[in-house]
Amino acid sequence: MKSIFTKLMLTAAVIASPVLATADDHGDDLTYVLVSHAPDSDSWWNTIKNGLALAGEQMGVNVEYRNPPTGDLADMARIIEQAAASNPDGIITTLADYDVLKGPIMAAVDQGIDVIIMNSGSPAQAREVGALMYVGQPEYDAGFAAGQRAAGDGVGSFLCVNHYISSPSSTERCQGFADGLGIDLANQMIDSGQDPSEIKNRVQAYLSANPETDAVLTLGPTSADPTMLALEEIGLSGDIYFGTFDLGEEIVNGLKSGVINWGIDQQPFLQAYLPVVVLTNYDRYGVLPGNNINSGPGFVTKDGLELVEKYAGEFR
Incomplete structure (x- = not known):
């Protein structure tokens, strides 16, 4: 017969043992x-x-x-x-x-x-x-935060390259940026479409007609990548303030080279x-x-790009 002490020790061991939960019988066919x-x-x-x-x-x-x-x-x-x-x-x-x-x-x-x-x-x-x-x-909030950041850097006018203008959330990014700067959006947003050649041409046309523009804002790789080409062709690459939403391989390269000031990572x-x-x-x-x-939003600059660069377009 086990002693009372032994029984108490066994009982305590059972109580102290962790119960490991598994997915079995808990909706594993979802x-x-x-x-x-x-x-x-x-x-x-x-x-x-x-x-x-x-x-x-x-x-x-x-x-x-x-x-x-x-x-x-x-x-x-x-x-x-x-x-x-x-x-x-x-x-x-x-x-x-x-x-x-x-x-x-x-x-x-x-x-x-x-x-x-x-x-x-x-x-x-x-x-x-x-x-x-x-x-x-929240898209407007992200745009507003970006606008405040740009205002602190001395930006007073900009071009928002909207490649998905049929989506209201895209326009909210541009509107938030304008409000963060404390200026009217007015004609500072263009419908660029999604064709890379068209985006590049429309960015160049806008900046040619509005040479006083301080900054360019793009809404993701679809518009950012052709915009980088546009700026390079007209000699503004690295000389005009450039912020973008989202990340991608070419955006990361732009951050590293100093062509893009920051990217907004919505993860x-x-x-x-x-x-x-x-x-x-x-x-x-x-x-x-x-x-x-x-x-x-989180702002990504060329500082601390190691993990972002490693996983850009895959997990970042």
Whole structure:
């Protein structure tokens, strides 16, 4: 017969032993669909795809990425409807145009599908459509912070190269920048389109017609890369103040060379990765963060570029 002391020691050992939770019997057959507004031509979204895939692998769930090939928002609305019809456990979606996309998103919520808004839109709009939360960078706030930074550097006028003018969130970046500078946006924003040659030509035409322009603001690699070529051809490379949203291989090179003063990192990896983690834990254990998650803005300069350069276009 075991002594009372031995029994107490065994009992204490059982109580003290950690209980390791696993995904077994906790919703290990979950599927989440991420719908973006990005056209196939926009390489910036590769980071989103990588974050989504890694989260799916680490959490042991199924993930899908869907988007309108040309970036057409009406097409995106139909894709959200199709995603909801497949009855996934959750939908992660951008809210690039509230008026166009609110209908299918709210219909998905009414159907009982959990939704998280990421990348574009706002926390307020996420609440209005019934989403669980918002994960992303408030675009106006990011533009405003960039404008304040530029104002501190002596900028008083600028050109905003908007390559996705049909998306209200893109315009919010330009408007925020103008407000941060304390000036009117007026005609300082151009619709550049997405063709690299057209972007380069339109930037050169604007700067030729407005030689007093202090700065250039681009909204991502799609507009930043051709703008760098435009500035080089007209002899302004490194001589005009240049800020950009987002990161990419050529943007990192521009930061290193001093052609670009700063890039705004909204950390797109987190915008795709975190919603999968949140949804998985919500479905498995009923836990949910109490607040929205701001993934940016963060300013990247040529100082401290080591990890950014290493993972640019992949995870940064």
